[in-house]
Every structure is written in structure tokens, then in C-alpha cells.
Amino acid sequence: MFNIAIMGHGTVGSGVVEVLTKNHAGIAAKAANEINIKYILDIRDFPDLPYSDKFIKDFDIILNDPDVQVVVEVMGGLNPAYDFVKKCLLAGKSVVTSNKELVAAKGGELLEIAKENNLNFLFEASVGGGIPIIRPMSQCLAANEIIEILGILNGTTNFILTKMIDEGMSFDDALVLAKQLGYAEADPSADVEGKDACRKICILASLAFGRHVYPSQVATEGITKITSVDVAYAAAWGGVIKLIGKAVKLEDGKLDCCVAPMLVKNDNQLSSVTDVFNAIVVRGDATGDVMFYGKGAGKLPTASAVVADVIDCVKHVSARKYLFWDEGYTDYVIDSDQGEAAMYVRCKTADSAEAATVIRDTFGNVEFLFCKEAPAHEITFITPKGKISEINKKLKSLGALLEVIKTMRICE
């Protein structure tokens, strides 16, 4: 029998108990050991559960119990999760977490402590919910050099964008619906402003390229400014708008990494990822594009990823998994306008015909977009691919004739 403790009994925590209970026999066979939940840590009371006797409120009970070799952290948030996880690792306990905020901010440090103590610190559930991505990236793609990662990493924003695209809803109405369906929280800012996607691309980029990328280093833009008109222009171009997390390794070893709404062509696999689904494309030098797709959130998908990590810990209690990255450094991620992209540019202008001539003279081969939803006195186009700072400089040079309302990257 193998004792574990679970810290947190919210959505994911209760899901972990459910999965461990429901698939008990199959899990014991796969772990080659029976897994027993010895403690559940939560500040709240849960008097009416069949396992109410397992609840404790004092973290030190877990910390000081040598019987507990694996601790599951599903509290979320940085504090006290960071303090608790660090203490567990220092006390010789392996840790499994679904906490993307923790891993994105402190993953490098915690992996280092785990390595020094020959323990596992696993976090499959922190990205993509139930989609296997951390382990395939670290193991299956071990023989590849990863060139780029592109992903739809947040289900809430993807749901909202899908409703805007498929049903012509406004952002506000789609957000209200997402809240009604339980896909968006009362305070949806972490989702709609891209912070959640930012944490996930940080974790993926850190793992893929071997060095910690901190959320503060990644230019992050949400979807709150996307309107039905942008959606219509994108359709006219033959694509859709998706919130994309992107990380590309550059020749000098630095990264181009950002989160932003981008235009995705309809023949790109990512364009058909709708509703609350997530998808992550990993571009390897040998494999080419490999995509992982599924529900990126939800109680049972996330819990099943946590439990898979627990099984791995139990099976390999004395053998560390290869999962590691070095600390980051200040200018490891380039400024976002130093990256390259073709850009969607939407402008106001009093004279469309003259504006079109000036745009062509400035950018060369552009593609103008027309749609019936376009407001009067607007001109919208796609620039050729170039350094974003150069494109911005050219846009400024257009002078009084054109007022830029919005720009977005084209996703390749």
C-alpha cells in the first residue's frame, strides 16, 4: 500500500479522489501498488463525504508523516502552494501538481530541488487538462530538436471566439454565455486577458527549450478588444481569429514568445479547434508538426492527468523522471516587436482609394480585405511577413491619411 496526501479539495481535488476511487483496481494494477489517500488538506469542512475522516487542516501533519511519499497539490494559486510544495520536496516527498501558476512562476526552482533530492516533481495536468502533452514532449519527442510550439491553450477564450465566429455573437454576449455554462469564472480576467494561456506557454517553452521562461517575459494580449467586425474580416481572408500561445527558438538561442489573438487560415489544423477544446502543435526537426488535441480543462480530464502522474510517481518512487529546465535570464525572450509575422492591419481613412495607393507604395504586395460588416471609412489589409517593429514603423509613416485601429499577427 502506498500513501498519498491531497492538498486542496476544490474541483480538481475532488476529481482526483473520484478517479482514484472509481478506477481503483485498474490504477493499482498499473501502479503495481494500491494507492491510499491518507490525508486531504483543506481549510473548509466536508462533513458529509464517505471519506470525511481523511480531512485535515494542518499542513505539518502531511509534512511530518514519513508514510506519505507523494503529495498532490491541487490548491491553485501561488500562496501557500509554493511554500507547501517546496517544503514537501525538501522533506523528501515527490509532488504532483495541476497548478500552472506555480509551475510557470517557480517550476525551475522546484525542479532543481526535486533533482537534488532525487524526487519527482510532475505537472502533466498544468497544461491542456487531460491532454497528454508534458510527458510526450519530454519523452516521445526526446529524439527531436523542437523548433516551435503553437497552441490554443485556454478553453474559455476559445469558446467565446467560437461563439463570435459561428453565431455572430458579440464578445460581451459570448462571455455572459460562457459564465452561464460554467466555462468562465465570475472574474474572467485571467482567461480573457490571456494570463492563463501565458502561464501555459511558459511551461511548454521552458520544457521544450530547456530554460525557464517567466510569465513576466511574455508579451500577453487577450481577446477583449476583438469585435464581430474583426471576425468578419478574418472570414473574408479565409480564416478565423484564435488566441494563440507561441514560442519559437531563434538562431541565437533566444526565444520569440507571446500570447495574442492571431488570424489562422482555414486550412490550418488549429482553425478547426472549436468550443472549449485546446490543441498544441509541436514542431520538431524530425517529426514535423505533431498536434495534441482535447478538452483543456474540466474536473475529470484534469484529475485523470493528475492521477496518471501519481501512478508514475508510485511506479518510479526511486527513479526520477527526466523533466528539468535551467533557470532563465533577463533578455532570454526577445521584445515581441522584434519577432516576425505578417500582420492584419485595420485602419480608418477618409479616402480609401488614396489610402490603398499609399499602403501599396509602402508595403508592396498587400492583400486588402472586404466584408459587408466593414464600417464606412475603413481600410483593412494583410502585410507581407516582416519584423513587427519595421511594420509598425511603416504604419507610422503612413501619416495623417490613415489611423491604425488594430493590428494582429497572422499565425503560420
Add this chain to the structure above:
Amino acid sequence: MFNIAIMGHGTVGSGVVEVLTKNHAGIAAKAANEINIKYILDIRDFPDLPYSDKFIKDFDIILNDPDVQVVVEVMGGLNPAYDFVKKCLLAGKSVVTSNKELVAAKGGELLEIAKENNLNFLFEASVGGGIPIIRPMSQCLAANEIIEILGILNGTTNFILTKMIDEGMSFDDALVLAKQLGYAEADPSADVEGKDACRKICILASLAFGRHVYPSQVATEGITKITSVDVAYAAAWGGVIKLIGKAVKLEDGKLDCCVAPMLVKNDNQLSSVTDVFNAIVVRGDATGDVMFYGKGAGKLPTASAVVADVIDCVKHVSARKYLFWDEGYTDYVIDSDQGEAAMYVRCKTADSAEAATVIRDTFGNVEFLFCKEAPAHEITFITPKGKISEINKKLKSLGALLEVIKTMRICE
């Protein structure tokens, strides 16, 4: 330094050498050991390679060299691969293979020998080329009960169908093009008749449900009878035709498993998998649908999957991976007409109006399909979902009025 031997120097074998050479340092770091190719077994001569000195023609040299702890089998075919792999395992060497024919036919027996000898027998590359699928299924989804697997498992047929769908090519012309591009072999029967996809669904189903499914148990139908008219009817219905490998666990523990061309709705993720790409949907009780997508074949993608397994063997030379299934039994897979599906039915009839009435009386709520490519005197419809044997019985009861030309399953 860790010595390995490679058996076979064809496309995949030479790719394995290339990946091991090109990404040597990164691989050594991940394996925590330097990997050295000691022998390459091939009956042919390769006098002009930088590593020509490694070639041997006598398998016993590998078998009798205690320095070689991991053997890579990339010869393909059942013989002599089966004999060689079995001898290697019995001699205490772990084996990595990309050979789907071998794993589909003999996987259960070889896994048993590996288990008895505490060795690894790994075959990530046997399904989906460079797409990580075997390891995620066995590990990441360990906390799930898998309910169903659905996949586009053969790139050649998917390329041919894509050309028929997108460019209106005939099957014959698309096959010629596939040969010209190197996607189809001179004898394309293993691909176009579904045998290759059959081997892969056997491997996936064996792993997912824990018991060997043999290719001979799986009703297999290729794409040679699909015509442009079928493609047009499918488009009229709002979908495409794809060659699908499917395995579903039934309540009594048996499997419904088949390979056949099926109609896939345009809102199904599998419909957008085009060209030589493969995709596998794994339906779990906790994760819901998870999809893995990428190039299912090709030298470097397949080689990178082989090398990832080699890295795993080297890292875990004394720790067996959990990868196992029991032997199968005779009626483990139900007869294919005992499964359930809605069906596409194409008939000849002299009297469409009367035929429609009879069809409605027999099947109830059917959907008739109309397209401008439809030949005269045809009536085509989609039946409600039901047991296929029952649908066939009803079709027979339609009598002289209707001559069934073709039926296909609807993919759910």
C-alpha cells in the same frame, strides 16, 4: 557508453542512424549515457557510408555479444524479424521495433517473453510514425478507462482520398500520383486494401483494452471501391469519406473492431485530417476525446520515434516499462455485422418515387442524399443507427425494386 545494434538499413534504419548522429549530444543528455551503434545488420553492402565499418551480415554476432543490450529491429516483415527479435529477448536484450506487422501478429507473445526476462519491448514507431501514441496511451491515460479508439491510420489512403475529395480525382489517378510522390509503393495493396491500418488498430486495441487483437479477427475493407460519386454524395451529406480504424469495448468485454471507409461529418475533427497526415482519437471515461495528429510515416518522423524508445531503454535498462497485454481468444472480436452504426446506402432503382416510399416504410427516418454527380436511376440514403445485420436484413427485404450497390458506415 551504451552499445546498440540496428537490424535493417532501409528507410527507417538509415533514418535512425541519421537522428542518432545529428542529435547526438542532446540524446546523450536525455539518455544520461552516450549511445554507440556497434553493429548494423543488413544483407546488402553499403561500402561508401561514413559508418560502413559497422555493417555485418551474421545475426549471431549481435546475439552473442553481451555488450549489446538494446537491439533495434527495423527490417519490417514477419520473417526473419520475428525469429531475430524473439532470440534477442530470450538472450536478455531489450528490443525496439517499428515493425507493425510483427507487433500486430506476435506482440502478445513477445511482450510476455520481455516480461519474463525483465526487459523492454517497445514499439512507439509502429503506429502513427512520429506521433507519440503508444506511450501516452499506456502512461498518460493510465487513470482512464478507454472506451473507444478511432483513427486515420494510413497516410497513403488518406492522401488518395484527399485528392479525390479536394480535386475530384478518380481513385486510379490519385493512386498514380501517390506513387509518383513516393507515398505509395509499387504494390500498394497493403495500404489501399486496409491491411496496414488493420495492423495498427490491432496494436492500439490490444494496448488500450489489455488483450491481443489479431489482424485475422478484424474485418478489413480498403478504399479501392470508392468512387467520385460516393465522394459527391458524402459532400451532399456534409461530410467526407475517410478510411477509419475503429475499436470499441462492449459491455460484455468483447470488442467491435474493424477497418473500413466511413462517412465523417465536417464538424468531426477527423474530417479535417488531410493529405498524408494521420490522427488517432482516444475516447476515455475521464478525459473525453483526446486526439493525436501528425505525419504517420516518413523516414525521420518514424526514426525519431524509434530513437525515443532507444533513449527510454537506455535510461531504464533495469526498469521495465509498463507495456503489456494478454493473449487474445477466438471470439474476442464480434462479427463486424453485429456492431452498430448508421449506414450510407446507395441503390439502383427503376422507380425512385416508389423506392423512396418503400425505404421510408422500412427504415423510418432516413436522410436522402442528392448531388449533381448522381447517376440516373439511383437512390442514396442514410439509415438510422442500428445493428448492421438488422440493417442488412432490411435491405434484403426491399426486394426487386432496389439493388444495393454500396454501403458504408457513418463514423460517430
